[in-house]
Amino acid sequence: MKNVMIAPSVLAADFANLQRDVEMINSSQADWFHIDIMDGHFVPNISFGLPVCEAIHRHAKKPLDVHLMIEKPELYLEAFKKAGAANISVHFEACKHLHRTLQEIKNLGCLAGVVLNPATPVSVLEDILPYCEMVLLMSVNPGFGGQQFIEFTYDKVRKLKRMITERNLNTLIEIDGGVNYETGQKLVEAGADVLVAGSYVFNAKNPVQTIEELKTLYL
Numbered sequence: 474m475k476n477v478m479i480a481p482s483v484l485a486a487d488f489a490n491l492q493r494d495v496e497m498i499n500s501s502q503a504d505w506f507h508i509d510i511m512d513g514h515f516v517p518n519i520s521f522g523l524p525v526c527e528a529i530h531r532h533a534k535k536p537l538d539v540h541l542m543i544e545k546p547e548l549y550l551e552a553f554k555k556a557g558a559a560n561i562s563v564h565f566e567a568c569k570h571l572h573r574t575l576q577e578i579k580n581l582g583c584l585a586g587v588v589l590n591p592a593t594p595v596s597v598l599e600d601i602l603p604y605c606e607m608v609l610l611m612s613v614n615p616g617f618g619g620q621q622f623i624e625f626t627y628d629k630v631r632k633l634k635r636m637i638t639e640r641n642l643n644t645l646i647e648i649d650g651g652v653n654y655e656t657g658q659k660l661v662e663a664g665a666d667v668l669v670a671g672s673y674v675f676n677a678k679n680p681v682q683t684i685e686e687l688k689t690l691y692l
C-alpha cells in the first residue's frame with residue numbers, strides 16, 4: 474500500500490490571514506506547501522512573489538514545493554532557493570534550455586521538476602526524463618485556482634507512469650488542478666505520487682480533515 478503525498482496550494486489561502494493558514498497546513502497531515510508563482514506573462518494572472526514565499530518559509534514546518542509559472546524561470550532559481558524552496562518546478566513551455574535549467578536546480582540542492590501544460594504531450598519528455606526528479610502534469614490550464622479538472626489527464630498519467638517504469642526511474646508524478654477526493658482516487662490509481670489541492674482544501678468546512686481524507690487515498 475502506497476499513500477499519496479498531498480501538497481495544499483497556498484494560492485487558495487486567505488492572504489490576509491496567511492500565517493493562520495500556514496499553521497493550519499503545519500498542523501495537518503500535508504506533506505508539502507505548494508507555492509504558485511505567476512508573472513502575468515507566462516500565465517494571464519499574477520499571484521505573489523519572493524517576499525511572500527520567504528514569509529511562508531519562516532513559518533512553514535514542511536518543505537516548499539515551488540511551481541514557477543513564469544517566463545525565463547532560469548533567472549530566478551537562486552532567488553527562490555534563498556526564499557526557502559525545497560522543490561523547484563519549471564514549465565517545459567517556458568524553458569529554452571531545459572537540460573541546463575534542471576542541472577542548475579539540482580546544483581542548488583533542490584528537487585528538480587518539469588511541468589507540462591495540458592496540451593503538451595508526455596512524449597516530449599522522452600530524452601529528458603532521467604534528469605527530472607519530478608514531473609508535474611497540469612490538469613487545468615495554469616493561471617487560476619478552482620477550475621474544472623481536464624479528463625484526459627488520467628491517460629497522460631498512465632503513459633508517463635509507463636515511461637518511468639520502463640526506464641527503471643523513480644521520478645515522482647505530481648498533479649495540479651481540480652483535484653478532489655474523486656479525481657484524486659482515479660489519479661492515484663493511474664500512477665500519481667503527489668496531489669496538489671487548492672480550493673478543495675481551503676473551501677472545505679474543515680481543511681485539516683479534508684487533507685486527512687486525501688491522505689487516505691492509496692493504490
Ligand code: DX5
Nearest residue numbers: 482615616618619651671672
Ligand atoms: C493553477 C495552480 C494550481 C492551483 C490549483 O495554475 O498551479 O496550483 O492552485 O487550484 P485548484 O486545486 O483549486 O484547482
Ligand code: ZN
Nearest residue numbers: 509540649669
Ligand atoms: Zn501549481
